[in-house]
Amino acid sequence: MFQSLHRAPLYVCMLLLLMVSNSAQASVFDYPRDANFRVIEYSQSHQMILNADPIPMLRIYGNGRVLVHFPVYMKRAGDYEMQISDIEVQALLTLLEEKGILKFSNIELTKIKEQVFATRQLIEPGKVVLQRSDNSHSRFNIKLDSYIPGLSLIPQYEFNKEVVMKNLRFDARSNPGITQLQNAADAEQVLRGFLSHRDLRKIK
Amino acid sequence: MKRFNKHFLLFSAAIFSRLASLSAVLIVQMLVLVPSCYAGAFIFASEDEGVIKGNGVDVIAHPASYDGVGGVLTVGVCIDPASVNTQDDTFKITDMEISVQNIVDTFNKRTITTGNLFLDGNNNIPAADFDFESVALHEVGHCLGLAHVNASSESFSAPPNNAAEAALRNYTKATNGADDIFNFAAGADGIIGSSDDVRGDDVNLHWFNNTFNDPFQIDNPVDSTTYSRVLSNLPAGDVYATNADRNVATLFGFQNTESIMQQGTVSDEAQRTLVADEIATLRYAMSGLDEIAGNADDYTLNLEYRGITTANCDITITLKPDPGFAFCSPAGFFVGPPADQHISIATATIVVSDVFNWFFNDISAVVDGVPDAFSFADVLDLETTNIVVSSTIVVTGMTNSAAVSVVGGEYRINSGSFTSVAGTVNNGDSVILRHTSSVDFSTSIRTTLTIGGESATFTSTTKGSSSGGGGSLHAVVVLILLGLIWVKSYRRKNWI
Numbered sequence: 001m002f003q004s005l006h007r008a009p010l011y012v013c014m015l016l017l018l019m020v021s022n023s024a025q026a027s028v029f030d031y032p033r034d035a036n037f038r039v040i041e042y043s044q045s046h047q048m049i050l051n052a053d054p055i056p057m058l059r060i061y062g063n064g065r066v067l068v069h070f071p072v073y074m075k076r077a078g079d080y081e082m083q084i085s086d087i088e089v090q091a092l093l094t095l096l097e098e099k100g101i102l103k104f105s106n107i108e109l110t111k112i113k114e115q116v117f118a119t120r121q122l123i124e125p126g127k128v129v130l131q132r133s134d135n136s137h138s139r140f141n142i143k144l145d146s147y148i149p150g151l152s153l154i155p156q157y158e159f160n161k162e163v164v165m166k167n168l169r170f171d172a173r174s175n176p177g178i179t180q181l182q183n184a185a186d187a188e189q190v191l192r193g194f195l196s197h198r199d200l201r202k203i204k
Numbered sequence: 205m206k207r208f209n210k211h212f213l214l215f216s217a218a219i220f221s222r223l224a225s226l227s228a229v230l231i232v233q234m235l236v237l238v239p240s241c242y243a244g245a246f247i248f249a250s251e252d253e254g255v256i257k258g259n260g261v262d263v264i265a266h267p268a269s270y271d272g273v274g275g276v277l278t279v280g281v282c283i284d285p286a287s288v289n290t291q292d293d294t295f296k297i298t299d300m301e302i303s304v305q306n307i308v309d310t311f312n313k314r315t316i317t318t319g320n321l322f323l324d325g326n327n328n329i330p331a332a333d334f335d336f337e338s339v340a341l342h343e344v345g346h347c348l349g350l351a352h353v354n355a356s357s358e359s360f361s362a363p364p365n366n367a368a369e370a371a372l373r374n375y376t377k378a379t380n381g382a383d384d385i386f387n388f389a390a391g392a393d394g395i396i397g398s399s400d401d402v403r404g405d406d407v408n409l410h411w412f413n414n415t416f417n418d419p420f421q422i423d424n425p426v427d428s429t430t431y432s433r434v435l436s437n438l439p440a441g442d443v444y445a446t447n448a449d450r451n452v453a454t455l456f457g458f459q460n461t462e463s464i465m466q467q468g469t470v471s472d473e474a475q476r477t478l479v480a481d482e483i484a485t486l487r488y489a490m491s492g493l494d495e496i497a498g499n500a501d502d503y504t505l506n507l508e509y510r511g512i513t514t515a516n517c518d519i520t521i522t523l524k525p526d527p528g529f530a531f532c533s534p535a536g537f538f539v540g541p542p543a544d545q546h547i548s549i550a551t552a553t554i555v556v557s558d559v560f561n562w563f564f565n566d567i568s569a570v571v572d573g574v575p576d577a578f579s580f581a582d583v584l585d586l587e588t589t590n591i592v593v594s595s596t597i598v599v600t601g602m603t604n605s606a607a608v609s610v611v612g613g614e615y616r617i618n619s620g621s622f623t624s625v626a627g628t629v630n631n632g633d634s635v636i637l638r639h640t641s642s643v644d645f646s647t648s649i650r651t652t653l654t655i656g657g658e659s660a661t662f663t664s665t666t667k668g669s670s671s672g673g674g675g676s677l678h679a680v681v682v683l684i685l686l687g688l689i690w691v692k693s694y695r696r697k698n699w700i
Contacts, residue, residue: 022693046529047357048339048466072332073471073561075291110254117256128259128538128547132531133346135357136468168526174293192527198320 027150029093031143037062039089040096042191048134048153049073056139058194064089070196080200092190093142099187100180101140102147104163108180115178116171131167131174136187138168245411245485247351247434248536248547251379261379262409262433263547264489265349268518269547270503271539272493277503279348281308283512284522289558297512299564303337304521306569307344308507310477314486317423317477321450322461322693327474331565338464338475339530340521340554345465346504346532347519349550350485351418351625353377353410353448354397355386371396373467379403397447398455399438408435409486412445419463419481420456421449425497448481471561476569493539493546519552526563527559568605575631575655576601580662586641587666592649594662595639599655602631606656613639613662615650629655637662645669 015163031039053071062068068080096102147159161198165184172178172185194200246265250258268279283304291293321696329335352358355375365368374396375388390396399417413423417439423430435445446452448463463481492501503586510516519532534552537660538544556562578597586592601605608615608629616636619630629635640649641664648665 010429044527045363047467047470048342048361048529049334052363052468072335074559075561076559077332077561114255127535130247130533132528132533133247133343134354134529136528136531136533137363138527139363164343166357166361167528170533 025150026154027094028146028148029144030146032145033086035061035063035065036145038141040092040191041139042145042188043139044136045139046134046136056141058191060084060089060092062089066194066197066200068197070195070198074144077158078202079204080202082194082197082199082201090162093144095190096142096187097149101163101184101187102142102149104180104184112178112180116175116181119177120173124169134171135166135200136166138170139163140165140187140191143167147182208603218668238659242428245351245353245377245409246489247346247349247534249351249409251407252498253384253590259547260544261404261409262545264495264545265351265536266489266503266546266548267348267552268548269550271503274492275504276506279399279505279507280510280518281344281518282510282514282517282520285514285518286514286525287512287521287525288432288525289562290413291558292402293366295558300521300523301512302568303340303565305509306337306476306565308509309570310341311344311367311486311505311507312482314505315441316483318420318423318458318461318479320464320475320477320479321462323460323470323476324472327472328565329472329474330561331472334469334471334563335474335476335565336556336562337565338473338573339469340556341476342464342467342469343530343532343556344519344523345482345552347534347549347554348486349489349534349547350465350482351377351409352467353463353465354467355482359366359386368445374401374447374449374451376445377409378403378406379409381407382647391444395451397449397452397453399442399444399446399613403435403444408433408445410445410447411485412438413484415439417446418456419446419484420453420458420461420479422480422484422487425491425609426484428495431484431488433449436450476565493541518549519554521554521556523556523558523562525559526555528555528557529560530554530556555571574602574657575599575606577658577660578655578659580637580653582662583664585667586664588641588645589643591642592639592641592664594651596636599631599633599635600630605630608635608653609656610637610654611652613637613647615653639664642666651686 027072031037038059039062040058040060041056042058045052051073054070057069058066064084066082066084070078075123095123142159142161144159145157147156148154153194168188169185172181216361225447228567246263248259248265249261249263251261252258268277270277279302283297283300287300308313314680315596318675327335331683353376355373355377357376360379364373375386376397378386378388382405387402387406391398391400393400410432412419413421414430414437415423438445448465450460450462453459453461461479462475463479464475465482468660469475486505488495488502489504491501492499494501516521528638532552532554534549536549539546539548576598580594580597582659583592605628607626608617612625614624616622616638617627617633622638635653637651637653639649642649645666647661648669650661650663652659652661
């Protein structure tokens with residue numbers, strides 16, 4: 001599984017996260033193993049930046065090719081790439097599933113919003129807290145030919161899940177008791193690990 | 205397991221085809237995990253959203269734990285000593301200081317400007333860099349209680365997907381009303397944010413002048429007698445509170461002019477001075493809890509740069525690794541009476557992410573960096589042609605470095621060398637003077653030190669030529685000798 005010792009911290013993190021997961025029945029993720037099918041995409045957008053770069057920061061393709069892009073206004077501006085194995089792509093998908101990225105629904109959204117508000121009122125009664133002034137959005141996009149969740153018999157063809165979360169890490173830190181936020185932030189942290197991976201080679 | 209599931213998938217495809225076709229539909233879910241804070245001209249203003257209670261649309265925000273007592277309200281602004289730039293080995297924390305000092309000065313002067321946008325070759329910023337001073341100015345505005353003037357990221361659950369969606373953000377700040385949908389439209393002139401726009405049931409949050417509805421002018425006084433948030437108080441013919449963005453500014457005849465509280469910046473853009481809109485908003489808050497200017501609860505806003513410290517900070521600015529770009533995170537409490545109309549900010553932190561290219565302005569805009577008065581004690585009864593050193597002064601009361609010059613001697617800053625060449629001195633520096641005492645008795649030498657327009661003179665004076673014990677002794681000896689000579693001469697003449 002480990003193509004390079006350099007990746008050890010990233011994958012140890014992934015394994016630890018997977019160990020605590022419910023693995024009664026493994027899910028099935030089916031996707032073309034080719035260089036043109038984007039399986040996982042992660043990006044961030046900042047509403048203060050008007051000349052935002054639309055290219056996603058992280059793209060992982062069906063053949064395991066990882067592309068990282070930093071806009072011209074960032075310190076590490078340019079495009080980078082590295083290669084991971086099919087097992088590693090599967091492990092990432094399993095991680096995203098376990099951390100709830102593939103399952104978020106609008107009902108969960110409403111519950112989480114109310115939970116954040118209730119927690120805030122409980123901890124600091126009478127205090128008015130504005131989380132932050134200028135928002136950033138984390139965007140996860142997972143595409144599969146088919147997806148069968150572990151405890152389900154119902155396949156989902158042409159699975160395409162896009163999840164956009166506002167100020168994810170900030171909210172996770174501010175609300176340590178909200179499990180869904182912690183899980184989503186964990187998933188983001190693993191994907192962001194690719195952005196500074198030692199195996200990345202600059203290609204442009 | 206995988207192989208089994210693939211067979212199962214094919215076998216059951218027909219049975220589940222109906223469900224499968226449903227699952228094949230593109231699922232796009234926009235999740236917003238923070239209660240929307242539909243902040244307007246004032247940062248905590250918001251309406252109820254489901255079971256989540258808002259703070260109210262009329263809420264006014266005040267800085268620095270304002271408690272309703274008028275006078276000078278001092279806001280301490282600090283740079284977090286823990287600031288780091290993990291992306292740039294050449295970064296020094298002091299790189300942030302001139303920008304922060306400029307920001308403090310800008311908010312203290314509250315000078316109305318137009319043409320405050322400088323793009324591309326019209327500024328000192330590299331093409332791929334964001335201007336730290338401009339972005340931090342915007343964030344300090346938030347920490348003082350100002351909200352975005354436009355329908356910004358707090359208003360929408362997801363980032364814009366195209367230019368048309370992005371343009372929606374030029375509408376003036378509002379809540380989305382009872383139907384939870386923004387109902388705005390650009391009106392007959394087609395310009396978003398202008399006075400003929402449509403609101404629907406959206407609730408305006410922008411405080412406008414009742415007479416001219418022009419965010420690039422300011423009235424006097426600024427309080428509830430001249431400004432309002434309720435659209436029925438708009439001037440005749442207007443139906444919408446105008447937004448202070450650059451497109452609307454052009455309608456009013458101002459080029460390259462925009463409120464610093466309009467959300468959004470681009471690389472290679474400088475916006476370091478205020479327009480009338482944010483000054484009016486600050487002054488409205490300064491009219492106090494009664495929102496009437498001229499009463500005892502009025503305050504005057506005074507920002508003080510406290511340095512790279514964690515002590516006495518109302519606003520702390522930190523540069524560090526962060527997945528965001530730049531933001532202010534304030535926390536406050538309701539202050540009254542009335543009990544539910546005013547929020548005072550107790551603490552505020554600005555986080556600036558170090559992963560972006562930041563330009564740190566090294567040109568001070570502080571032109572009145574005058575220190576507190578200082579003086580040197582005179583020195584008397586000196587020997588002639590001796591080197592004389594003054595007492596030490598500590599420079600205080602400046603928010604920025606200042607020019608230092610000397611006439612008639614030399615000066616030394618801290619442990620540096622003595623020099624007569626003009627230089628710069630910083631707040632907190634120690635300064636000492638020296639010169640050579642006069643070659644003549646009873647003569648003064650003067651050295652004048654000037655710092656930022658403030659001057660003081662160090663004077664040394666030599667002792668008098670006929671004064672002092674040594675001189676008297678000489679005179680006595682001479683008189684005795686003359687006396688002895690006279691006695692000897694007298695004896696010879698008289699053969700005594």
